[in-house]
Amino acid sequence: MRNIIAILVSALAVFIYACEKEQPEVPPVYDPSPYSVNLRGFPDPGFPANNQPTAAGVQLGRMLFYEKSLSKDGSMSCADCHRQQYGFSDTLKYSIGVEKLPGKRHSMALINLAWHKEGLFWDGRSLHARDQALKPIQDPLEMNEKLENVISKLQSQKLYRDQFVRAFGSDTITAEKIGLAIEQFEFVMVSNNSKFDQWKRGETTLTDSEERGRQLFFTEFDPSGVKKGAECFHCHATFNFTNSEYMNNGLDAAADQSDPGRMNVTGSQWDMAMFKVPTLRNVAVTAPYMHDGRFSTLEEVIDHYNTGVKNSPTVDFLMQYNLQPGGLRLTTQDKQDLVAFLKTLTDTEFLSNPAFKSPF
Ligand code: HEC
Ligand code: HEC
Secondary structure (H helix, E strand, O other): OOHHHHHHHHHHHHHHHHHHHOOOOOOOOOOEEOOOOOOOOOOEEEOHHHHEEHHHHHHHHHHHHHHHHHHHOOOOOHHHHHHHHHHHHHHOOOOOOOOOOOOOOOOOOOOHHOOOOOEEOOOOOOOOOHHHHHHHHHHOOOOOHHHHHHHHHHHHHHEEEHHHHHHHHHOOOOOOHHHHHHHHHHHHOOOOOOHHHHOOOOOOOOOHHHHHHHHHHHHOOOOOOOOOOOOOOOOOOOOOOOOEEOOOOOOOOOOHHOOOOOOHHHHOOOHHOOOOOOOOOOHHHHEEOHHHOOOOHHHHHHHHHHHOOOOOOOOHHOOOOOOOOOOOOOOOOHHHHHHHHHHOOOHHHHHHHHHHHOOO
16 A cells, blocks of 8 residues: 555656646746726826836836845845835834944835825935935945946846846846836835725714814914814825925924935025925824934824924924914813824725735
């Protein structure tokens, strides 16, 4: 009996080996099939005509986003500072790069970037995601690697040569194609299924506290005190909770402003300490907050807007009431309600979507 089993097993092994041998390896082919994004009522982002997301391109971008050999010592990928569970941000005040040195700003959440048309980074110094993607690779405080080295590391791997063929029709790897693929991946990372979105679509209801917070968020401050409003919505505007502008929300008095922000890009003193108005989507999981990660909780952020705003030549006009004694006059209950509302912007589907996880 044992002999028969042994014979059968070896016959099977020979058979499998023969089958494998007979199938010649299929060479990869260019595959322009589009990647489909479920917009769920969001406006069409208008993907760039010269870089429409394809399934193969997005997959390549995803591989590159999680690829540690993009860094000098192979220890770090984009995803180390942009972690999915934290809305593709990280939990450090200042991110640490490959040289174990801290950067100068807090990592940004990567959410709905397809709609960010007015620049990337806290100061907007990169206009397009495809160019932005090459900066952290070369930044000495981040991945600190030369593009030519990245290209030769990827070029030596069949996995990448094949995927570049599927995505771009050629296995010649270039920096430009790396940028385009990462841009495709970033542009399909869409968060549109938070409790707030579901409420907007009539699929769920808000609790009393969330609804009061929503009213506060979307109501102007009324100096007469008749209406209550926290004046958040002019800056954190649109479905994406940002007006896509660079503004000063009064973090520091002029003498304490250590980061020139937007002024670095424009050279204008009127842009001193102006920073990109960040989206508030998934904000409950992207702590710490602000360009320098100075606040650890949403409660601290609300306290800042309520009574902590500092005056300076570029502080936004909308902060005029925050600056007055008593500020926005928010009660403990109001603050709790605002936080409850901000938590409705958490999209657990986005934060755990397998399509955005590491492909390795
Ligand atoms: C060492 C940590 C670190 C690494 C690694 C890193 N980033 Fe970042 N990322 C940051 C920080 C910090 C900022 C904000 C920097 C600034 O404004 O000056 C940022 C900003 C961004 C932004 C701008 C988002 C916006 O809303 O404007 C994008 C996009 C981005 N990173 C993508 C990437 C990609 C793609 C990679 C990999 C190629 C990467 N990052 C690697 C820390 C990192
Ligand atoms: C004048 C425009 C303006 C108004 C009004 C405003 N914000 Fe902001 N908000 C900003 C800017 C600009 C930043 C980024 C500042 C920085 O990092 O230096 C920001 C950052 C934040 C952050 C941190 C997000 C992150 O990812 O780090 C939160 C949370 C926030 N605002 C909530 C609110 C709430 C709640 C209100 C209403 C009480 C409000 N904002 C009113 C402009 C504004």
